[in-house]
Every structure is written in C-alpha cells, then in structure tokens.
Amino acid sequence: MKYFFCVVLICSAFFLQAQQVFKQTISISELEQDTCIVTEHPFTSLVVYDSHNLNVSEITLIVDDELFVPNIDHHITSDKVWSEQLFLQSQSYSVCISSGIPQSFSIDALFAPEIDSSISYSFLKSQDCEKPPYISQDIWRSGLPEPNYTRIFTETHNIIIHHSAGSNTDTNYTTTIRNIYIYHTQSHGWSDIGYNYIIAQNGAIYAGRDPGTYPQDLVQGAHFSGANTNTLGICMLGNYELAPVPQIAYDALVSLVSWKCAKDSLQPHITSPHPLNQHLPVIAGHSDGGPTLCPGAHLYELLPILRADVADNLVLCGHTITTDIEEVQAHTHCSHLCGNQLIVVYSIDGKKVFEGTFKKMPHSFLQAQLYVIVRVE
Ligand SMILES: [Zn+2]
DSSP: OOOEEOOOOEEEEEEEETTEEEEEEEEEOOOSSOEEEEEEEEEEEEEEEESSOOOGGGOOEEETTEEEOOOBOSOOOSSOEEBOOEEEEEEEEEEEEOSOOOSOEEEEEEOOOOOOOOOOOOOOOOSSOOOOOOBOHHHHTTTSOOOOSOOOBOOOSEEEEEEOOOOSSOOOHHHHHHHHHHIIIIISOOSSOSOSEEEOTTSOEEEOSOOTTSOGGGBOOSOSTTOOTTEEEEEESSOTTTSOOOHHHHHHHHHHHHHHHHHHTOOTTSBOOBTTBTTOBSEEEGGGGSSOOTTOHHHHTTHHHHHHHHHHHHHHTTOOOOOOHHHHHHHHOOOGGGTTSEEEEEOTTSOEEEEEEGGGSOTHHHHSSOOOOOOOO
16 A cells, blocks of 8 residues: 655644643545654554544554554544544554545544553452452553542442453553543543543553542542443453453452442442433443443443352342342333343343343243343344
C-alpha cells in the first residue's frame, strides 16, 4: 500500500504538564488517498470519533506496521460516536489512514508515558470477605495529571461489571490503565477514570476513580450510561466477547464483590430497581442497563456463577442469603412477544438448567424455588 504524506491540521494539543503532551487531536477531512500523519509528540493509544454517524469500522489505521480496524466503543456520549481505544505496544509518532472514507472525522493521539512496571501485586484467593489489596492511584497514575474536581459519593445498590474491550494478550496492565485514564479525562473530558475498580488479567486489582480522602467504593463513577447514582463500577481488562475470563481475574472479582457485599449487606441473588432497569440485579452486567455488548458474552455468562460464589463466601462470613423469588418471576414473566427469544436459566447455585426459547422453558421453573436468570440474546 502506497502512502503519501500530506498536510493535516493538528488542531489542538493539550499541555497539561511541562514538556508532556497527553492529547494531540488530528482532524481528517474526506480522504482521497492513503495518508500518513507524523505527530510532533509521541502517542501510546488512539481513538477515532466524530459528531455524526461515523462508521468507525470502515477506517483502517496502521501504526508501526500494525494494522488496526477499530470497533465502535460502548461508551456512547450524546454528541459523538467513538471507536474503542487502540493501544500500542510502544510509543509512536506516525499513523497511516487508508483512503476511501467519505466523511471527515477526528483522531485523538493519546500519550501515557510508561512507568516502572515492576509493581508487585499478589492476589491470594480467600473466602474471608476481607478487603483485597489494590494498587492505589498514587502508584499507577504516577506522572499523569491528577484529577481535581468535587467528588460525588453514593451508596451502592447495584454493582456493575464491565469489560474494557481491550487486548486479551497485552500484559502491560498498568500502562493500559494509564491510557484509559488519559482517554476518559482528555478525550471524553470526564473528571477522572470512569470505574471504581479495574481488575487486570493477572488478578491485580487497581483503584480506579480517585475518591480523595473518602472510601474508594463510595465515589460515584462514570460508567453506566449516565445513570451512575447508587452504582459501583468494576472493569475487567480484556475483551470477553472474544475470550474466557482468566481464572485468577475471576477469583479477584469474587473477592472484591464478596467484600463489598459483606460491607454493605448487599444480597447477591436479588434485584434492586434502577432507572435503567426496574429489575436490575444487585450484581449486574453493563448490558443489563441497556443495549451494549459489555461485559462480553463470556463474562456475562459468569455472572450467575459469580453471584453463587459471592453468596457462598457471605455464608462463610456469617451472613444470611435471601432470594426474592417474586422479583425473579416478574423478571422472567416475559410477554408472549418474547416467546421466541433465546434465554438461559440458572439455578441458585449457578448451574445452567435450561437454554432455549422462552416459550419452551419448562413452566415448573417459574413455580419452583429456583433463582432464574434470563438472558435475552
Ligand atoms: Zn461497560
């Protein structure tokens, strides 16, 4: 493929700390030829966006001979369409864009300089409902601009599980989280990273949104379609549409959610109404609140097991587990309109007991003392 260098306007570059540029915005107008852009400053991740109906998957980017075809991001904002963030293996100064895109769009070239990656963290599986250790912002955010805003705090009614939709093979977790932080704060203009906690594929738990002097789990995040009151957001690094969740990362999630449920007396098997879903499970996936693939099929299918494992831990810690069969039945009483939709039903101990269309589900499931989870595909 032949590339031509051309003059492209770099319309803004944000200098938030001396000598470091965290965002360079590149404006692209209708491309008639393949184009390479050399940036003045280095970048470590990219995101494509525009204010109108941009089909990001028609865009091909090449950085250091690696080809990227971005997917649309599940974080939808009211005024823009965003691609998923594209993470680079090392910093770069050049991005090439294939021609044939019949409209203008923008690219944010984001920079999160690497820090010493020898952060030690050893997750030990436990069933004691104790708070698992996590890597603080002071460590992973080192050298990046600190957030400065008035925090909002919220009581948790629903724990929302996300995936980052990022790489399943990248092991430079701290750098990935630094890039996500730069994306959320610089491109989206959010006050801070959106999630309360982030769990890497090696089981390392990172503190997310900076709570200042208050508890980490009570600061209100920005992760649940603009309806974050009474939620806590946990993001699992990786794309769980494409791959299963690593066992150690799942164990870390069980530990973190068990601690939170024990601390706040949250019941893992019931629902708690939320503006996005009147029957939102206390432990929910992002997709329980709206149309998104997040947290990915592999992680979503683990949620009944997660609830069962958390319930087991809570029992060991002396808590009593309740189920709200009426809530569950209301949730499963789909109208005849959804009779042909695919559902998956789980027993209270997390075992899959039925998969098929709603109208073929044995009626006894609705009557029995089962906890029934329905996934409408
Ligand atoms: Zn999500």
